Amino acid sequence: MDDFAPVRTARTFELIADSIRGQIRDGKIGSGDKLPPERALAEQFGTSRNAVREALRSLEHAGLITLHKGAHGGAFITNGDPRVISRSIEDLMHLGGLTLANVTEARLSIETVIVALAAAHATDDDFAALDRNVDTVEELTRARDMNAKADLNMEFHVLLAEATGNPVLVLLMKTLMDLLRSVHRPITAEDTADIIRSRRRFLALLRSRDAAAASAEMNDHLTVLHDLFSRPEIPQ
């Protein structure tokens, strides 16, 4: 044995966090459960309240718990907030020189894969959800509710990811959508009409399980969209 891994003396708050993580992992406590109050935890672990708080801070940042103030408040186990991932990537973007173009390219690639898998695995329920989404977008466009529309437009891609039946891909798509949301600008109603027509064509192709054609349609659509977003900003 000649692997001299440098020792990392564990800090007590890390031990506490790991202990709680372990209990979540082993299913001893699960989504919706409430942890004991900080003061009780401090006593149980035989540490100070500060250490407990730093542990909770870490778990909160990881999206494993949410904290509520006041009576009957406390630390509640969540079902896992995927946004922590996009937050992390966002941090890395601003730090390590990831560009929007990088994200967009990656998104296009992954969308292609998703379309292929969705074409193979989508169920009637999935198609129904996608149809419903496009219908709603159309309504909202008529109602000029552009904010809600934008959200639903992104939801479309997430629904598509869900049609693959693979939650990891759903996670990735949600992450990328989160990232794009930060640079999103509302689009005018005229642009949207094109999008809706394209979506309808796309769904028809997907229903016929024609992955290649559907993928092509989606690619056209995304390219158009990308051009719209890349247009020089217009002062309102």
Add this chain to the structure above:
Amino acid sequence: MDDFAPVRTARTFELIADSIRGQIRDGKIGSGDKLPPERALAEQFGTSRNAVREALRSLEHAGLITLHKGAHGGAFITNGDPRVISRSIEDLMHLGGLTLANVTEARLSIETVIVALAAAHATDDDFAALDRNVDTVEELTRARDMNAKADLNMEFHVLLAEATGNPVLVLLMKTLMDLLRSVHRPITAEDTADIIRSRRRFLALLRSRDAAAASAEMNDHLTVLHDLFSRPEIPQ
């Protein structure tokens, strides 16, 4: 305006963390720089040391800083540790019912697009790095150093991702590798011989820019690997 978004009163440690995040984002402080000691920060922000510590804890968890004890220790800005992402996904796996099969499928999909992009964009340097990797794996196999070999095997896929020139894809691949590392079992030398032959074939195809054929070779390889990993565990 009828959107009554629930108010979220900011906690002071969040303000502190955001302030530091902002300074990193704006380039006022960058990779390698050292933040003032906690006591000084507390004074500057006009808060208690506790609040500062919780802010630093948050930034540390986000992979933006690392903390060192002792004289001339402190909080150092890192260049962004991508492992925070795989940690997050790992948490979600244990919580939200992601299975290894899900991860593997996603990985196969993403590897496909990576191969395509790598075939289009790989430079001579990339090819050289990939060649070197396979050579080293071969050496290590002869030397029976299975741990180092496993790391290099994963490195191969990361190098491939780097050949796409898109850091987002590199990030994704690193994440997936981290996830797979947790279930990794050493493989015997005989299995490795096959892998090396496959890699050499793959690289030849990639050099000829034949994305489809390279992709097929990689897929075969990964399928074989997946079967190896899925073999019932053998008690040592």
Add this chain to the structure above:
DNA sequence: GCCGCTATATTGGTTCTACCATTAAACCAT
């Protein structure tokens, strides 16, 4: 002069105590 040991100062890690702020529930008044 060089090696090794020993202060010593710096700095993150931890503890303790006290108090503030928010919240839900119980209670009370109209």
Add this chain to the structure above:
DNA sequence: ATGGTTTAATGGTAGAACCAATATAGCGGC
């Protein structure tokens, strides 16, 4: 019933003290 008021529970903040690791400087022996 409705609406305000107390009350207790609980997270958030503060501040002071001390512990533990660690780099640096300085000292001592050879």
